[in-house]
Amino acid sequence: MRTHVLKTILPTLLLLVAVFIIGSGCTGEPQDYSYHWYPDLDQDGFGDNSVSPTIQHDQPLNYTKDNHSDCDDTNADINPDAIEIPDNIIDENCNGAFGITFYKDSDNDGFGDPESGSIFEIELGADAPNGMVYNNADCDDTNDMINPLADEIVGNDIDDNCNGEIDIDDIRYIDADGDGYGSSEQSPAEGVFNSLDCDDTNPLIHPYAKENKENGIDDDCDGTVDEIV
Template sequence: PDADEVCNNRDDDCDTGIDEGVLVTYYADQDVDTFGDDATTTLACTRPQGFSPTGGDCDDGDSGINPNADEVCDQQDQDCDTLVDEGALLTFYGDPDGDGYGAFTDPTKACEAPEGYVSNASDCDSTDATINPQGVEVCGDGIDQNCNGRDLSCDVTDNDGDGFTPLDGDCDDDDATVYPGASELCDGQDNDCDGRTDEALNPPEGGEPCANGRGICRRQGVLACLDGAIRCDAQPGRPQVEICNGLDDDCDGTTDELPGTGEPCVVGVGACQRQGLTA
């Protein structure tokens, strides 16, 4: 009667109960992503085939959906936190004149650009397709064709033909991608002539949320202009040795993938001998 109950399908403590208090809960894992369905469980001494010791899977028919998955913009909850597309939605702007430039007064959030929307908000007249940051400026007509906030003077030369002269604030009149109000490109230049480089592509002014790494190495960041390309600025953590703790310690996308875990084992000798499960 003084014996400790161990999980072995026997009544070790002579109380007529078998394995009471020592059975392990396992969760059905049909998609074999190491996370099981909380609604389908079983109690056992060792892990049954098709079950996982870790629950929390909100779609056990899709191995790409589990608490360790990366959230992507597709109107689904990949990481099982009850939120859909969190941190993955992009901002688009209405483009009623179809010139490829949107109006900042008409934003919307979506995974992909809805019809009639674009990813920029650079248009100063969304009803006229000839007026946008790439519009050809006509000097002295009183119309701001290129959205720089003023009409082009007929008394100065515009070397690169971008509709801006040095008098208008063009900080590089030999480069048509550089002028006041231009869209900032990830090119190491000050395209909009505001004295800063690539600022609209880096936090805090710009950059959509993103993540790098898996498991315990996963880190949150934002998309930024790095080395001439748009990349996630998050630095993943360092992988650790995989142990049986319900976490992806070695950051390979799989949890507790240790050989022999959950199998019966014995420790001690004589009266001190005890049975348990490998972990």
């Protein structure tokens, strides 16, 4: 009988006691519970993901419970439910990517069709989606001999280099860095038919180049430093 008690009844009683103790912790008074609260200063319903939580029962002023997915708690328009606005340097929906407009490059000359823009969310500095480019500088995306780097062919009635002028680009400009974009200095013989380069000593700096974020250089010669594209 004693053996039966030790092997059967006693373990059962211990189990019941454990269940009672654990259960009492889950069914106690609400004021005994503690929650994780995160600052929600912009009151958009999403807590600041850059701070540690405050742990207590009552909700502090301008805090939200168990939510710390806001990447900018100073702006109510930036949170995981926000709509991504393209072509700026803001990650509105806090997913680590940025909305950028890309353009189809059907003739593979490196210049995009301005009528073919599509928005993609990518990380800064990532390559353009397949068949697309960052710029919309092509005036004929069906012909790879027509683009801003093309030589103007006088007498063909075509704006070969997409500058808005037909058959009048007879002035050449020195292209010292060989990137296809000329300086403002005219060339008596060899050269290119444009003077668009803002740094003719560096072949990586020219119009329509991809802006290298945070290098302090106007890579694409648009007058703005370190913009998103």
